[in-house]
Amino acid sequence: MPTAPAWPAARLHVVTGKGGTGKTTVAAALALAMACDGRRVLLVEVEERQGIAQLFDTPPLPYEERRVAVARGGGEVRALAIDVEAALLEYLEMFYNLKRAARALRKMGAMDFATAIAPGLRDVLLTGKIKEAATRQVKGARAYDAVVVDAPPTGRIARFLSVTEHVSGLAKGGPIKTQSDGVMAVLRSSQTAVHIVTVLEDMPVQETADAIVELRAIGLPIGSIIVNMARQPLLPLGSMTKASRGRVDAGSIAASLTTVGLDGSSLAGPLLLEAAEHAQGWQAQVACRARVDDLDRLTYELPELPGPIDTGSLYELADAFTRAGIR
Amino acid sequence: MTAARAGASPDLDLAGIIADLDTGIIVCCGAGGVGKTTTSAALALAAAEAGRQVVVMTIDPARRLAQSLGLEHLDNTPRDVPAAAAFTASSGGHLQAMMLDMKRTFDEIVEAHSEPARAKQILQNPFYQALSSSFAGTQEYMAMEKLGQLQETGKWDLIVVDTPPSRSALDFLDAPHRMSRFLDGTMIRLLSAPARAGGRAYLKVVGAGLAIFGRIITKILGGQLLKDVSHFVGALDTMFGGFRQRAQATYELLRQPGTAFLVVAVPEPDALREASYFVDRLSNDQMPLAGLILNRVHPSLASKLSAGRAEGAAETLASSKNPDDRLTGALLQVHADRVRTDEHEQKLARRFASAHPDVPVRAIPAAARDVHDLAALRQIAGHLTADPPGRPGTRTRAWRASARPTA
Numbered sequence: 001m002p003t004a005p006a007w008p009a010a011r012l013h014v015v016t017g018k019g020g021t022g023k024t025t026v027a028a029a030l031a032l033a034m035a036c037d038g039r040r041v042l043l044v045e046v047e048e049r050q051g052i053a054q055l056f057d058t059p060p061l062p063y064e065e066r067r068v069a070v071a072r073g074g075g076e077v078r079a080l081a082i083d084v085e086a087a088l089l090e091y092l093e094m095f096y097n098l099k100r101a102a103r104a105l106r107k108m109g110a111m112d113f114a115t116a117i118a119p120g121l122r123d124v125l126l127t128g129k130i131k132e133a134a135t136r137q138v139k140g141a142r143a144y145d146a147v148v149v150d151a152p153p154t155g156r157i158a159r160f161l162s163v164t165e166h167v168s169g170l171a172k173g174g175p176i177k178t179q180s181d182g183v184m185a186v187l188r189s190s191q192t193a194v195h196i197v198t199v200l201e202d203m204p205v206q207e208t209a210d211a212i213v214e215l216r217a218i219g220l221p222i223g224s225i226i227v228n229m230a231r232q233p234l235l236p237l238g239s240m241t242k243a244s245r246g247r248v249d250a251g252s253i254a255a256s257l258t259t260v261g262l263d264g265s266s267l268a269g270p271l272l273l274e275a276a277e278h279a280q281g282w283q284a285q286v287a288c289r290a291r292v293d294d295l296d297r298l299t300y301e302l303p304e305l306p307g308p309i310d311t312g313s314l315y316e317l318a319d320a321f322t323r324a325g326i327r
Numbered sequence: 328m329t330a331a332r333a334g335a336s337p338d339l340d341l342a343g344i345i346a347d348l349d350t351g352i353i354v355c356c357g358a359g360g361v362g363k364t365t366t367s368a369a370l371a372l373a374a375a376e377a378g379r380q381v382v383v384m385t386i387d388p389a390r391r392l393a394q395s396l397g398l399e400h401l402d403n404t405p406r407d408v409p410a411a412a413a414f415t416a417s418s419g420g421h422l423q424a425m426m427l428d429m430k431r432t433f434d435e436i437v438e439a440h441s442e443p444a445r446a447k448q449i450l451q452n453p454f455y456q457a458l459s460s461s462f463a464g465t466q467e468y469m470a471m472e473k474l475g476q477l478q479e480t481g482k483w484d485l486i487v488v489d490t491p492p493s494r495s496a497l498d499f500l501d502a503p504h505r506m507s508r509f510l511d512g513t514m515i516r517l518l519s520a521p522a523r524a525g526g527r528a529y530l531k532v533v534g535a536g537l538a539i540f541g542r543i544i545t546k547i548l549g550g551q552l553l554k555d556v557s558h559f560v561g562a563l564d565t566m567f568g569g570f571r572q573r574a575q576a577t578y579e580l581l582r583q584p585g586t587a588f589l590v591v592a593v594p595e596p597d598a599l600r601e602a603s604y605f606v607d608r609l610s611n612d613q614m615p616l617a618g619l620i621l622n623r624v625h626p627s628l629a630s631k632l633s634a635g636r637a638e639g640a641a642e643t644l645a646s647s648k649n650p651d652d653r654l655t656g657a658l659l660q661v662h663a664d665r666v667r668t669d670e671h672e673q674k675l676a677r678r679f680a681s682a683h684p685d686v687p688v689r690a691i692p693a694a695a696r697d698v699h700d701l702a703a704l705r706q707i708a709g710h711l712t713a714d715p716p717g718r719p720g721t722r723t724r725a726w727r728a729s730a731r732p733t734a
Contacts, residue, residue: 018360019359020360020593020598021360155387202389203389206390234664235657235661236653236657239654239657248654249651253654253658256644256652256655257655259644260640260643261640262632267629267632270628270629271628271629271659271661271662272658274627274628274629274661274662274665278661278665280695284696284697307671308596308671
């Protein structure tokens with residue numbers, strides 16, 4: 001594992017990954033790790049699924065920045081679940097002083113329409129809000145030391161992050177173009193790092209490789225690959241090949257089982273089958289890790305934790321990040 | 328393992344469903360990453376082996392799975408799966424597969440429903456281009472449209488559909504409606520009124536609120552977008568009825584008893600919660616739910632040996648000087664780990680069963696390796712269509728009775 005982050009200037013960390021790889025958990029753990037020693041971190045959710053509230057075991061988050069956790073050394077993680085409609089109202093008020101008119105329009109269902117009529121307006125509002133939080137100043141100092149985004153999955157991440165450009169293409173005039181260009185400038189700068197979460201399985205690794213190509217093509221800075229839920233070997237590494245091919249002698253295993261009072265003759269077979277599956281899974285994981293290494297990116301690895309994920313597991317994963325030098 | 332694996336749920340008889348000639352459409356739904364595409368492909372293969380004329384429509388298959396099906400390109404056309412012929416030859420069945428190209432499908436609708444000159448105008452409209460390639464829901468809408476097209480040809484007696492990897496499984500049902508409502512909506516008609524009536528009708532029908540709305544849109548997005556939308560809707564006018572009718576017809580098709588919805592989930596809280604929502608929604612909409620496929624479970628092969636007992640024995644063996652004993656200790660650790668996983672998964676399955684006691688469930692053991700070829704796909708098909716665990720040869724033919732929503 002590396003000992004120092006390769007993105008010293010980054011304070012906007014966008015976390016993506018294939019569905020099912022645990023990107024929300026990883027984003028939360030990353031935020032906790034970055035909040036150590038008195039720092040302030042904002043964890044942002046964009047898909048309106050309240051995953052952060054569930055992880056931190058808090059009531060659903062409203063559209064405001066709320067403290068959800070205290071990190072080691074007195075730092076804090078605040079969380080924000082961006083509500084697109086509220087963000088649109090805020091935007092209209094900020095730039096056009098149109099809040100009251102916008103409220104009336106909401107009643108007519110015009111908001112749905114507005115976000116539908118301009119595919120990408122939704123993403124512009126989301127990325128715009130993220131940029132605002134990442135660059136916000138309070139009394140001459142940065143409001144947050146870092147902003148961590150639980151972003152859309154790898155399949156949609158490039159579109160999500162470049163959608164400002166789609167809109168600028170669509171809305172050739174109009175002030176939204178200026179706004180989008182500003183967002184894009186921050187996203188493309190060294191202030192931003194896009195991290196890709198994967199598990200050591202074929203499809204997620206393939207999607208990681210694809211996402212790197214796509215993100216690179218649109219000039220977005222890639223931070224690291226975060227391998228999540230890496231399983232530990234339970235058999236001696238020297239026995240993996242033998243076990244995976246079912247070449248372990250059942251007779252001697254049965255004999256050993258009998259010495260500890262177990263029914264060796266009926267148990268040896270099933271146990272060896274379970275061991276073969278474990279070993280095959282391990283070998284598949286080793287092969288996937290080699291493919292991740294070939295991507296030649298800064299890589300972090302988080303262990304698979306037993307049982308369901310709760311707030312305690314987040315601290316455990318945050319510790320793993322801290323040990324790897326993330327701060 | 329045996330019958331207790333899926334709690335109190337009845338068994339899902341997939342072999343019966345694919346053998347039933349009344350089953351014309353199978354739709355696999357579920358959250359992203361649960362193995363919908365693989366399941367769809369495996370079921371299609373099993374059905375073809377059972378003698379059916381099958382086409383499977385995949386949305387976004389993993390590269391190797393696509394290759395194993397002989398799908399090298401996304402070309403929107405069903406093609407033979409050559410490797411499957413060896414398995415289907417004896418039964419007279421046949422398997423074809425295709426990948427959905429949503430933009431192409433949308434373009435084809437436009438071309439089929441308008442004069443060439445007008446079609447060209449629409450296809451070149453920037454608003455149409457954005458809509459057809461990136462509107463949230465276009466993929467779902469086009470999946471449904473394509474399903475309708477495949478069904479109309481009558482070339483296949485079974486269509487297996489994989490659904491798009493949406494945030495929520497419900498999107499597959501909602502998106503087409505949302506889309507046709509959008510295209511057919513009052514709002515878009517009012518906004519596009521200037522293009523159709525030269526502005527006078529616009530003044531008449533537009534209230535103050537809408538005028539403000541138009542101003543806001545113009546202010547934020549610039550006037551060009553509004554003009555593009557206007558022209559698009561103007562050009563599309565003749566197609567509107569067609570759009571709505573088609574979406575409605577396909578939706579109705581899905582409610583027919585010849586359709587079987589399969590919800591796919593993995594034994595994880597999020598995926599099962601999603602599956603629960605979907606099950607409720609299907610029954611609300613009176614859609615024929617066949618059951619739940621609980622994918623990638625890890626049944627212990629020696630479940631009588633508890634995790635605690637195995638760990639105790641492993642500890643004793645770990646300090647032995649005999650290498651066989653130490654290896655046996657490691658095997659017992661593997662077993663203990665497996666039993667804990669199994670217990671956790673069964674607990675989740677029981678929770679689902681108690682909330683949905685009537686929904687049939689079939690649990691599919693996790694494969695140690697990813698699916699790269701038809702042989703691996705057949706193995707999954709084998710699990711899907713095997714006799715119910717513990718009850719060999721007692722298939723229920725009455726799956727449809729339990730699948731039918733109670734009004």
